Amino acid sequence: MRNLLGATPQGLGRAVRIAVITLLGVMLPAGALFAAGQTPKPSFTVQVSPGSQSVVRGSNAVYAVTVTSQNGFAGAVALSVGALPSPATASFSPSGLSLTPGSSSTSTLTVATTSSTPVGTYSLQIEGTSGKTSASTGAGLTVNYPLSGSFSVTSAPASLSISPGSSGVYGLAISRSNMPGPISFTVSGVPSGVSASFSPNSTTGPSSSLQITASASAPATKTTLYIVGSGQDPSGKAQYAYASVQFEVLSNGKAFAITGGLVSPLAPGLSKPLALSFSNPNSQPLSITNLSVTLTGVTRAADAVSKGLPCSIADYAVTQYSGPYPLAAPVGTSSFASMGVPGSQWPKVSMLDTTANQDGCKGATLLLGFSGSGQGN
Secondary structure, eight states: OHHHHTOOHHHHHHHHHHHHHHHHHHTOOHHHHHHHTOOOOOEEEEEEESSEEEEETTSEEEEEEEEEEETTOOEEEEEEEEOOOSSEEEEEESSEEEEOTTOEEEEEEEEEEOTTSOSEEEEEEEEEEETTEEEEEEEEEEEEOOOOSSEEEEEESSEEEEOTTOEEEEEEEEEESSOOSOEEEEEEOOOTTEEEEEESSEESSSEEEEEEEEOTTOOOEEEEEEEEEEEEOTTSOEEEEEEEEEEEEOSSOOOOEEEEEESSOOOTTOEEEEEEEEEEOSSSOEEEEEEEEEEEEEEOOHHHHHHTOOOOGGGEEEEOOOSOSOEEEOSEEEETTTTTOOGGGSOEEEEOOOSSOOGGGTTOEEEEEEEEEEEEO
């Protein structure tokens, strides 16, 4: 008895308080329990693909905007876009979408720039509205200088985010009108702790790539890189083309890896999909918001080398991933197939059927560069 009655007043006070808290927990009104178990409000999400576009001013940028029903939402969704550069106009086709529970619907957004649209990078705000329910997403738009008359350069992606200690690739597409000779590239605006290189640095083909590598100690930064292509037209006159892209070194997070290859060999005139896999080392799922594939080189077979038969990236072309963003990559290793991405949306590599002798491409190995960016959920 002495031990039982020897409890201090403080200890007794704690026992009483615990008893009261327990009693209150039991006596919660039924309304509070109902509120805790309420089902989520019907809503929808808005996604855009690609996440960014880079165009020459005076031309159009085209995006696919996908609206998806959430929690049983059904109804009409009106689409709009804000933060456009001036002058520029935007139109949706169709202008509005109708959803049934669990469905998705897509509209094509066309942003038309003019010859006087200022060169620069813009963050568009795409919004869907249905009564008091709304959702939005962002899209990048980079407007470049007009053509010199001989060639132009555009980049895919137009923006790239990487972690310290990792690399990313911009694919550069060259459009020629009177420029059969070699085009060389330079880039300015590369921040401290970051290196940049072109592959190839000089090309007579339709493409090149810019690889960006951030050192492990690279500080977080967000900047614009300015790419200049230069060469001489048939008359010997110097010609130039410009492109600007957005680049960011993230302050945290781990780099994720992208690997993959062709599902079967190529031949002239054939196009084959790329089976890509993603390795997410983070402790949470990753929403990939940008993905690009570039051809960085060709390694010819020994027989082609001994006979002096040529083969280069000019013999090939890449079609980028065409599905909606974001792509949900779970923790660990996943693939397009395991993520449920239809094969028709996978990126593809084509071997062009040209009039030149392409025997040098027999047995050749393509070198591919993959890059992407995303955020943890």
